[in-house]
Amino acid sequence: MFTPQGPTLRELTVQALSSVEHGYDLLAPKFDATPFRTSDRILSSVTRALEGLGPFDAGLDVCCGTGAGLPVLRSVCAGRVTGVDFSANMLAEARRRHPAATLVRADALALPFTASFGLAVSFGAFGHFLPDAQRTLFAQVHAALRPGGLLAFPLPAPPPVGSRAYWTLWAFDAAMRVRNAVLRPPFVMYYRTFRLPDVRTRLEEAGYEVAHRPLPEFGTREDGSPRCRLVLARKAGESAAEEAGEVREGDRPTAPRRR
Numbered sequence: 177m178f179t180p181q182g183p184t185l186r187e188l189t190v191q192a193l194s195s196v197e198h199g200y201d202l203l204a205p206k207f208d209a210t211p212f213r214t215s216d217r218i219l220s221s222v223t224r225a226l227e228g229l230g231p232f233d234a235g236l237d238v239c240c241g242t243g244a245g246l247p248v249l250r251s252v253c254a255g256r257v258t259g260v261d262f263s264a265n266m267l268a269e270a271r272r273r274h275p276a277a278t279l280v281r282a283d284a285l286a287l288p289f290t291a292s293f294g295l296a297v298s299f300g301a302f303g304h305f306l307p308d309a310q311r312t313l314f315a316q317v318h319a320a321l322r323p324g325g326l327l328a329f330p331l332p333a334p335p336p337v338g339s340r341a342y343w344t345l346w347a348f349d350a351a352m353r354v355r356n357a358v359l360r361p362p363f364v365m366y367y368r369t370f371r372l373p374d375v376r377t378r379l380e381e382a383g384y385e386v387a388h389r390p391l392p393e394f395g396t397r398e399d400g401s402p403r404c405r406l407v408l409a410r411k412a413g414e415s416a417a418e419e420a421g422e423v424r425e426g427d428r429p430t431a432p433r434r435r
């Protein structure tokens with residue numbers, strides 16, 4: 177939760193009245209003291225799950241912010257680790273914390289990479305993308321992955337309908353819709369626009385083969401379903417891409433094929 181080192185309510189309000197990019201520029205110095213930074217518990221759990229799926233060569237953290245996900249990539253990737261984000265100040269914080277990483281300022285909806293990575297991860301950022309933008313985002317990451325490459329991200333289960341958490345997120349999203357109906361620039365941040373069945377469909381439409389597995393550290397809900405899953409979206413492998421005439425000589429993966 178929020179701590180005395182984190183932003184004040186006034187600072188958060190000013191952030192939420194800005195664009196997403198400028199809002200994060202303002203929040204950057206205090207971002208790691210907010211609950212918006214992905215928790216170490218989730219990061220370790222994802223690392224453990226990915227360790228069993230490698231080896232991976234180069235890794236990309238999409239919407240890396242201050243770099244919470246970069247150590248995950250460092251643990252499971254043998255090659256270069258890259259973070260991409262459009263907030264210059266978030267990247268400056270990431271650069272300070274992770275000097276060995278390559279940090280690129282770019283819009284995730286127009287990624288400047290082609291068939292470059294064996295693994296892409298993303299943490300805590302999908303709420304900034306409305307459904308149409310999610311389609312573009314998934315397509316951009318797909319283009320950035322090598323044939324056979326993997327996009328992986330954690331996806332917590334939604335709170336049970338009618339629970340306190342359910343109504344809190346519902347109220348947050350409703351307030352955001354009102355704010356965006358009356359104020360410009362919009363601040364796109366919604367909690368209820370990223371649900372597994374829809375996400376799966378959008379990923380499949382973008383050309384991935386989709387699987388998911390529970391992150392066991394988070395346990396199960398009363399109905400036995402996992403509290404948090406790792407979504408694994410795989411770009412078709414080399415042979416399928418070759419059949420489709422997609423692989424250029426310079427794009428060949430350096431890591432062993434995993435399928």
Ligand SMILES: C[S@@+](CC[C@H](N)C(=O)[O-])C[C@H]1O[C@@H](n2cnc3c(N)ncnc32)[C@H](O)[C@@H]1O
Pocket residue numbers: 196197200212213214238239240241242243244245260261262263266282283284285298299300301304
């Ligand atoms: C909640 S933060 C998450 C940061 C980090 N991944 C983490 O888990 O701590 C969301 C990040 O997404 C970035 N972001 C949002 N929309 C973006 C876009 N279209 N292109 C690039 N970065 C974007 C923001 O600048 C911010 O750094």
